[in-house]
Every structure is written in structure tokens, then in C-alpha cells.
Amino acid sequence: MTEAEELKKIADREYEFGFVTDVESDSLPPGLDESTIRQISSRKDEPEWLLEYRLKAYRHWLTMEDPSWPKVERNAIDYQQIIYYSAPKPKKVLDSLDEVDPELIETFEKLGISLDEQKRLSGVAVDAVFDSVSVATTFSDKLAEMGIIFGSFSGAVKEHPDLVRKYMGSVVPYTDNFFAALNAAVFTDGSFCYIPPGVKCPMELSTYFRINAAGTGQFERTLIIADEKSTVSYLEGCTAPMRDENQLHAAVVELVALEDATIKYSTVQNWYPGDADGVGGIYNFVTKRGICKGARSKISWTQVETGSAVTWKYPSCVLLGDDSVGEFYSVALTNNMQQADTGTKMVHIGKRTSSTIVSKGISAGRGQNTYRGLVDVKKGATNARNFSQCDSMLLGDRCGAHTFPYIEVRNSTAKVEHEATTSKIGEDQIFYCNQRGISTEDAVSMIVNGFCKEVFSELPMEFAVEAQKLLAVSLEGSVG
């Protein structure tokens, strides 16, 4: 088999998670107005303050424009065609996994997300979000013994309204951007996590998002609060069926780290990327931001972005507390017609704050990959430090890599470093590997994995292995 055929074979490999689960769902008709929001709120039996919040966000959203500045080309979204609420039936309060629809359990098994007791062995607690609703959370009881709250966002609204009210929108206000406003208006569920002072969360917490129903948008919110001297590591995974339409995923993630707290947030994003001609796929427009509120707190984002037709996200850190630390490690891979415009914002406000940015972009096929980042050192951020490294790798000659690093420094004691490289996997490298017995497929994946190594080493072990496999599966395009 020639190299070209081999690459074609890799390219033609189907999206592994493209199946549809046959469950009955309870959905609102497509369309968005105030009554849609009232219906979502009443179906979720929400308190009045939350409905008011939603409506304020909606009214603000109406005044905003769909942003056009990202370096992506996409179809206009018709917001009246989207189904804003879809929940698997029967919708009732679940007391244990036994009550979850077996079809759903099977779906998550297929995805390699075991919701049952086996997961105890690997020490991961999972909150599974299917379409818009959290269907199951494992290990909540065990975590509760330590005072850790982990479960669905709607659950938290009912059980811990004070915490939710205090922090929701405090990092990403609904006025922040178009999609954050939309999310605040129509979000349906998501995950909530609170780690009490001094507690080191003993297991990885994980949310698994699955879009299933056709025509739906997924709008979930995640809120994680790490109280003083606490530590938590959080994982997020996502998949969706193959569909010809573009489905919108507009999530909001807010992280709050108080004094001496550490939050590590890892994402392996594998939404359906669309087919080779760019038909279908998820529009992944997500606002993720954390605030290092207390002194010496730390927030670390690690993301592996291999899916979605269009990815548009900038997991960011506001470094408010003195000596706080922000980190961003990213691998973004675009194939076929995929586009990604991703990066981070590090806002240095406190003294001696430091941030690290390591971004690895891989473009193949006709994929377009953009790094866009902002390092913003405010006036009071004495002795702030930043190190940024942005590397791009090209496979073939029809793809593109772009870098837009913005640096704003208003304090002369700041030290900001930026390094960037662009490389290409050449036929020579592939032939060299072939000549040593390594197949083209393995050679490409070895070279790409080597390129991403610094980021993978930041992922929890189990996720790192998954990420490597995912990259190998996602690689397609021509070499040379």
C-alpha cells in the first residue's frame, strides 16, 4: 500500500462515536423567545431569581451581534431553528443508577464511560450529561462525606442555592459575549462542584457530555469552586452523533479558586467534526474562564481539541490574588474542513502573578488552525511573569496555521516571553520511519504525539492515553 493510500485510509476512517441512541425525549419545539425561557425554567422547577437572571441575559443577548471576528468561516446560525430543551424520558428524580434508562447506560458504556461501580477502581467520579440533562452522577455520596459537592447544576440550584447565586456569573457575566449571554438565557444543566476548605479531592471528577437528539443545541454550565487550601482535578469529555446539520454547543465554564486553592481542568473534546467535505459537525463556541481570587491560588487548563467543525474558545485565567498562577496547555487538531480559533487570555492583576502558555496546533487536510492569545499585565501587577510557546505543525500543503499573540503590558517590572515555531511533517521523515519498519500511519502519529508531548504530560494518566489514541484516529490529510 502506498503512502497516499495509507493516508487515505486514515482519512476515511469514520468517526467512532457517531451513533444515535434511541431514547424518547421530551423536547420543546424549536425557537427562542421569552416563553421558551419561561418553559425551560418551569420544567426545571427553578426559583424565581434564576428565571429573572435568564430573562435579563436573554434581553441583553437580543442587543448583541453574532461575532464575526474569529478567523473561521461558517454558516450563519438560525437561532429560531434550534431546540433549546431536550431531555431523555422519563423525566423523574433518579435515586440510583438502577433507575437510569438502560439505553443510556449502554450509550455511556459504548463511549467507554462506565457509570457503574467499576469506575471506583480507576478513581473517577462521573457526572453524565445527555443532551441537556444530567442523567447520572457517580460517587456523590462518598464525596459528600468529605463535604465535597459534585453533581448536576440543576441539583445545586435546589440544594445549594446560596453558593450558586454567589458565584454563577461572577467569572463570566452574561454581558461577556454573545454566546455567554445565550447560554445564561437558555442553559439547561451542567455540573457543579464545590470543594470545602482544606480538602484535597481524592478522585478525578469528570463530566461527560453527549449530544444525542437532532436539532438540539447543548448549553450547559459548569461551575467549580475550590475553597481555601483545597485541590481538585476535573475532566471533561464530549461526543456527538454524526449528523448533516451543524449543531451548536455553547457552554460556559466558570472556575473560582480561593486562597491557596488549586484547580486543574482537563478537556478532551471530540465532538463530531463533520464529514470530509465539511458537511455537518458541531459548532463549539465555549466560554471558559477561571479566577484566581485568593493569594497563591492556581488554575491550570489543559485541553485536547480534536473534534467539532468549528472550535472557538479561550480558556482564560484572571490572576487577581498575589502570587497566583495560571496555566494553559493546549493541543488543537484540525482535519479535513475543520477550523479552530483557540487560545487563552492571561490577565495579570495581582503582584508576582505568573502564567504559562503552551499551545500546539496541528493542521491537516484543509484544516485551519489559529492560536489567539492575550497576555494582559495590568498596572498593579508588579513582577508579573509570562512564558508563552506556540508551535504549529502542518501536514500537507492545503492546511493553514495562524498565530495572533496579543501582549499588553502596563507595568515595567513585568517579564513576558513569547516563542513560536512552525514545522511540517515531510515525506523525508515519513520515508525515514518507513525504512526503519514503521508504517506511515504509526509514523505520523508518533511524530504528532512527540510534538504534543509537553501538553499530554499535563493530563491525568488515563486521559493522556485516551488523548493519544484520539489523535491517532483523528489524523487525516496528505503528507508532503
Added chain:
Amino acid sequence: MSGKKENSMLEIKGLCASVEGTTILRGIDLDVKAGEVHAIMGPNGSGKSTLANVLAGREDYSVDAGTVQYNGIDLLELSADERACEGIFLAFQYPVSIPGISNAYFLRTALNAVRRYRDESEVDPVDFLELVRSKMDLVGMDEKLLHRAVNDGFSGGEKKRNEILQMAVLDPKLAILDETDSGLDIDALRIVAEGVNALRKEERSIVVVTHYQRLLDYIVPDHVHVLSDGKIARSGDKSLALELEKEGYSWLQADDAKAGNNA
């Protein structure tokens, strides 16, 4: 030490090959038996490196005519990685660098690919390191190079030693050394050549492609072939190489003129 064995390792008949429409090889016949060392010499542009690359299965080269039998199989049917797994090793004239992949990881991946192909069990990192260390002395290579990225920032000499190290670890049946002497000073040349000599054995054939005779002072060939304009113009024993050293390649043109070569 050889030449008496009857079984052919490599049998090339009437091989014609071209690159991007330009014909380079114009009918090569070559018979290499197990355990033999053959030197392919010739002026620049005569097709030496093309022959090496065609045998290794490089895609940019198209084979237009002829056959290549390797241990009884049709070599031209196999992809480059299958040929490598079948025991063909090419020491590159210009080894490429692969940033981000450590030399040790690369070599272990290669070794395990070859072993999988042969239905042998994979070698774990500990056993691998032991194996590599035992081979490193052969080429006088610093262990530090194992942990650097493949050929990345290596000196010319380090790259060539690395090629021979890979050869020692992968244990090929047929090794093709493409201008292994180029870019080496005399000390490095000697060390590399000693490494190659240590790898000579009854079951292994070696084809040495070189422009200069000096490498053949160290790696003494059983047969010498002179390539000119894509064909083997002369074959002989090691004395042919010495003759070339004295007279240069100009006589080839004279021969061509006599033969009325119009290619």
C-alpha cells in the same frame, strides 16, 4: 569469506527507474549472495543513490522495467516499511531529524515494528536499553545521543554513527550504505567502518554505495561495480576500486565514446 554460497540474497535484472519523468537507471543487473559485500561506485549523477533508494522503496522513484528478487520474494511488490521488516536496511546519506521523538524511543518503535512483523514479542524499555548499550560501543556513540531527538542537532559524524547503531539494533539481512563516508573526517570514517565490519557476517549482505575509494580501505568489498549513466559499466574485485582511485572516472567517458553511447 564468501562468494562460494550459491543462494542469492538480491537478484536485480534489467532494472530501469526514473524520477519525475527523468530516466536514471537504464538496465541494472546485479547479483548479491548472502555474506557478500558489494561496492557500487561511480561519478556523481550515475544513479548510485537512486539504486539505493529504489531498493529501499522510496515512492518518488518509479520502477519502469526489470525485476528485483530478494530472498525469493518480489521486492518491488512490497512497501518501504514491509521491505524494512523483511530485513532491508538503508543507511541514509542525509539522515533526517525528527524533533520531539527521542532517539531511543524511535529505535525501540522501529525494533518493535520489525519484531511484530516477524511475530516476535515486543521488547520492553528495560531490555531495549540493555540491547542498545551493548551496540553503542560498536560505533563509539555517547549515550547522551540516545535521549536527544532523532538526528536533531547531531553533527555529521554523529548522524552516520547513529545510522550504524540503528543497523546494529535492527539486525538486517541486507544493508545498503548510501555514501556513508560523506561528511566524515578520517577518524570518524574509521570508527564507522569498524562498526560496519563488526556487523559483517555469513547471513548478511552489504551493499556499499560510495564515490570514493577511501571507505573501501576499511570496508573491503568482495565485488566492485562501477555505475555510469544508469548502467553497470564494469565489475571486478577490490582492485577495480584502486584502479579508479588512480585514474578517476574519466575513462568511463572514453569507454562511452568508444561504444557510441547516445543515451
